[in-house]
Amino acid sequence: EAGVAQSPRYKIIEKRQSVAFWCNPISGHATLYWYQQILGQGPKLLIQFQNNGVVDDSQLPKDRFSAERLKGVDSTLKIQPAKLEDSAVYLCASSLTGGGGDTQYFGPGTRLTVL
Amino acid sequence: GIQVEQSPPDLILQEGANSTLRCNFSDSVNNLQWFHQNPWGQLINLFYIPSGTKQNGRLSATTVATERYSLLYISSSQTTDSGVYFCAVINTGGFKTIFGAGTRLFVKA
Numbered sequence: 195e196a197g198v199a200q201s202p203r204y205k206i207i208e209k210r211q212s213v214a215f216w217c218n219p220i221s222g223h224a225t226l227y228w229y230q231q232i233l234g235q236g237p238k239l240l241i242q243f244q245n246n247g248v249v250d251d252s253q254l255p256k257d258r259f260s261a262e263r264l265k266g267v268d269s270t271l272k273i274q275p276a277k278l279e280d281s282a283v284y285l286c287a288s289s290l291t292g293g294g295g296d297t298q299y300f301g302p303g304t305r306l307t308v309l
Numbered sequence: 310g311i312q313v314e315q316s317p318p319d320l321i322l323q324e325g326a327n328s329t330l331r332c333n334f335s336d337s338v339n340n341l342q343w344f345h346q347n348p349w350g351q352l353i354n355l356f357y358i359p360s361g362t363k364q365n366g367r368l369s370a371t372t373v374a375t376e377r378y379s380l381l382y383i384s385s386s387q388t389t390d391s392g393v394y395f396c397a398v399i400n401t402g403g404f405k406t407i408f409g410a411g412t413r414l415f416v417k418a
Contacts (some may be wrong), residue, residue: 227406230348235410235411236395236397236408236409236410236411237352237395237397237408238408239405239407241408242404242405242406247403250404250405252405285352287352295339295340296340296357297342297354297357298342298354298397298406299354300344300351300352300353302349302350302351303351303352304351
């Protein structure tokens with residue numbers, strides 16, 4: 195079965211520009227997660243979707259970050275405007291059901307550099 | 310919120326050696342996973358283990374939920390085992406996944 199797909203793999207932008215990342219989860223997986231991983235740290239959950247709805251976005255900086263999951267499948271994460279401290283790897287993951295009793299599968303990530 | 314601590318932070322092994330990585334958590338959990346992040350950044354599931362013991366080849370894991378810790382054992386280490394090992398938990402009744410800071414493993418040939 196195909197894994198979690200993400201694009202682009204790499205992105206370099208200047209501060210104050212906007213950027214968007216795309217994620218396609220494993221087919222049939224109801225729950226989708228976006229994580230931010232800063233160099234040398236563990237991933238931090240930004241937002242979690244169950245089908246179309248948001249389960250948790252408590253750590254999403256909502257003044258500049260937004261995310262949507264249309265039709266309960268693909269998702270996009272946007273940053274506008276970007277800051278230097280947004281330089282990180284953005285990871286997308288999916289799980290069959292969610293709610294804590296499930297295995298999460300990760301995509302390859304998008305490495306963002308903000309200059 | 311729940312705290313996750315991993316030890317040791319760094320580990321250097323000679324190929325063929327065994328090791329034990331530890332994950333302590335501060336509250337009850339209904340989900341605990343171990344991941345390996347390879348040098349190219351890909352996170353790979355190793356175990357889903359909120360309690361009990363599991364084995365997969367040279368790797369095994371044990372979670373003692375009542376004492377709030379999990380252990381990952383690597384036997385006969387290989388250079389391809391190098392990378393960062395993460396423990397991630399979801400506390401009972403919650404939804405948010407919390408990762409530890411990881412254990413950075415380097416296996417020398």
